[in-house]
Amino acid sequence: MTARPAPRLGERLLTAVSRDPLTVPHRTRNDAVFAAVVGVAGLVLALFVDDGRRPDALGWALLAGTAVPLVWRRARPGLVLVAVLLCVAPYHALDNAHAAPVPASLLALYTYAATARPLHTLFVGGGVIGIAVTVMFGVGAHEGLETLRTSGWILAVLVFGVDVRVYRLYIASVVGRAERAERTREEEAARRVAEERLRIARDLHDLLAHSITLIGVQTSVASHVLSVDPDRLDRAQIAKALDDIADTCRTARGELRTTLEVLRADGPDGDGPLPDLAALPGLVRAAGARLTLDAGEGALPPAVEAAAYRIVQESLTNAVRHGGADAHVEVALTRRGETLHVTVTDDGTASSGTAGTPSGPSGFGIIGMRERARSVGGTLSAGPRTDAAGFEVAAMLPLQPTEAAA
Structure with missing residues (x-):
C-alpha cells in the first residue's frame, strides 16, 4: 500500500x-x-x-x-x-x-x-x-x-x-x-434497498403462493380419484393430475431461478427478465380459468405487463385456494386508449364470495396486488361482486408514466 x-x-x-x-x-x-x-x-x-x-x-x-x-x-x-x-x-x-x-x-x-x-x-x-x-x-x-x-x-x-x-x-x-x-445518498441507498426488499417479497409471494396452491389443488384431485372408487381407478385422470403437478413444478423452478439470478445481479435495481403477457395463457390454462385478452396494437411497457401478470397470478391463486378446483374463473385484459384494464372474477361456489381475500391474518395477496398496481401508477380494487356471487379483482394500469409511478 x-x-x-x-x-x-x-x-x-x-x-x-x-x-x-x-x-x-x-x-x-x-x-x-x-x-x-x-x-x-x-x-x-x-x-x-x-x-x-x-x-x-x-x-x-x-x-x-x-x-x-x-x-x-x-x-x-x-x-x-x-x-x-x-x-x-x-x-x-x-x-x-x-x-x-x-x-x-x-x-x-x-x-x-x-x-x-x-x-x-x-x-x-x-x-x-x-x-x-x-x-x-x-x-x-x-x-x-x-x-x-x-x-x-x-x-x-x-x-x-x-x-x-x-x-x-x-x-x-x-x-x-x-x-x-x-x-x-445514504438515505437514497436505504430507500432503494427497502424497495428492492419489497419487490423481492412480492415476487416470491406471487411465485411460491401460486405454484404451491396449484400443486395442492392438483394433488387433492389425484387423491380424490384414488380414494373415491379404488376399484375403478381412472389412470388417465391421475396421470393428468400428476403431469399438471410436474408442469407447475417446472414453471415454478424456472421462475424461481430467474428471481435468484436477478438477486445475484450487481445492479441495485435488479434488472432482469420480467414476466409478460405472452406467458399469461399458460398461467390461466394451468389454473383452469378462461382468458379474454385484447392488448390492442403496439407493445406495452414491460413494467405494465409484469404488473398485469402478477396481479392475474395472485388473483388466480386466491380464487383456486378459496374457491376450490370447481371454481369458475374468468380473466379479461382489455386495452382502452392508454389504459390496460385487468379483471379477474370467480363465482365463489366453495367460499361464498371470499375467493379474493387473503387467507389468515397474515395474508398479503391484495396488499401485494395494490402495490403492483401503484408501482406503475395504476389503481386496484378487490371485493365481492355486486351483480352475482363471487369475488372480483379489477385493476387499471396506465400505459404512460405518471407521478404516482415516479
Missing part, C-alpha cells in the same frame, strides 16, 4: 486557519505557547526598543497582564480583549516602551475579529483606535500623531480577522453541504 505524501506547509496552514477555533484540539495548551511567545516578544521590545522609558515594577506587571490573558483568547475572546486593553491603556499612559505591548494587543484584536460578528468588530475597532489616540495625545502630541499614523495596522489586523472568519464560515458551509449530500 503506497503511503500518502505528507501535506505541504501551505496546506497545513490553510487547514489550521479553516478550523473552528472552539474545536481545535489542545487549544488551551497552544494558546499558552502563543502567550509565552508574545510575552517574550514584549520583553525584548521593552528592553531593546527606545521609544519610551524602560518599565518599572508597575510597568512590567501591566506588560505581563497583556500576555497572560491570551491563554484563554479563543475560549473568551471578548473578555481577553477587555483585559488586554485595561492593561495597555495605563501602560502607555505611564510612557513606558510603547512597542512592547503591540504584539499582545494585535493578537487579541485579531482573535476577536475572527470570532465576533463584523459589526461588533467595527465598533470595537473604532473604540480601540479612539482610546489609543486619546491616551497617546495625553502623553504628548508627537506620540498621539504617531499612534494615529500607525493605526492602519490595527485596521489591517481587524480586516484580516474578519476575512478569516468569513473563510471559516464558507468552509463550514461547504462541509455542511457535503455532509448533507452524503446523508441524502
Whole structure:
C-alpha cells in the first residue's frame, strides 16, 4: 500500500486557519505557547526598543497582564480583549516602551475579529483606535500623531480577522453541504434497498403462493380419484393430475431461478427478465380459468405487463385456494386508449364470495396486488361482486408514466 505524501506547509496552514477555533484540539495548551511567545516578544521590545522609558515594577506587571490573558483568547475572546486593553491603556499612559505591548494587543484584536460578528468588530475597532489616540495625545502630541499614523495596522489586523472568519464560515458551509449530500445518498441507498426488499417479497409471494396452491389443488384431485372408487381407478385422470403437478413444478423452478439470478445481479435495481403477457395463457390454462385478452396494437411497457401478470397470478391463486378446483374463473385484459384494464372474477361456489381475500391474518395477496398496481401508477380494487356471487379483482394500469409511478 503506497503511503500518502505528507501535506505541504501551505496546506497545513490553510487547514489550521479553516478550523473552528472552539474545536481545535489542545487549544488551551497552544494558546499558552502563543502567550509565552508574545510575552517574550514584549520583553525584548521593552528592553531593546527606545521609544519610551524602560518599565518599572508597575510597568512590567501591566506588560505581563497583556500576555497572560491570551491563554484563554479563543475560549473568551471578548473578555481577553477587555483585559488586554485595561492593561495597555495605563501602560502607555505611564510612557513606558510603547512597542512592547503591540504584539499582545494585535493578537487579541485579531482573535476577536475572527470570532465576533463584523459589526461588533467595527465598533470595537473604532473604540480601540479612539482610546489609543486619546491616551497617546495625553502623553504628548508627537506620540498621539504617531499612534494615529500607525493605526492602519490595527485596521489591517481587524480586516484580516474578519476575512478569516468569513473563510471559516464558507468552509463550514461547504462541509455542511457535503455532509448533507452524503446523508441524502445514504438515505437514497436505504430507500432503494427497502424497495428492492419489497419487490423481492412480492415476487416470491406471487411465485411460491401460486405454484404451491396449484400443486395442492392438483394433488387433492389425484387423491380424490384414488380414494373415491379404488376399484375403478381412472389412470388417465391421475396421470393428468400428476403431469399438471410436474408442469407447475417446472414453471415454478424456472421462475424461481430467474428471481435468484436477478438477486445475484450487481445492479441495485435488479434488472432482469420480467414476466409478460405472452406467458399469461399458460398461467390461466394451468389454473383452469378462461382468458379474454385484447392488448390492442403496439407493445406495452414491460413494467405494465409484469404488473398485469402478477396481479392475474395472485388473483388466480386466491380464487383456486378459496374457491376450490370447481371454481369458475374468468380473466379479461382489455386495452382502452392508454389504459390496460385487468379483471379477474370467480363465482365463489366453495367460499361464498371470499375467493379474493387473503387467507389468515397474515395474508398479503391484495396488499401485494395494490402495490403492483401503484408501482406503475395504476389503481386496484378487490371485493365481492355486486351483480352475482363471487369475488372480483379489477385493476387499471396506465400505459404512460405518471407521478404516482415516479
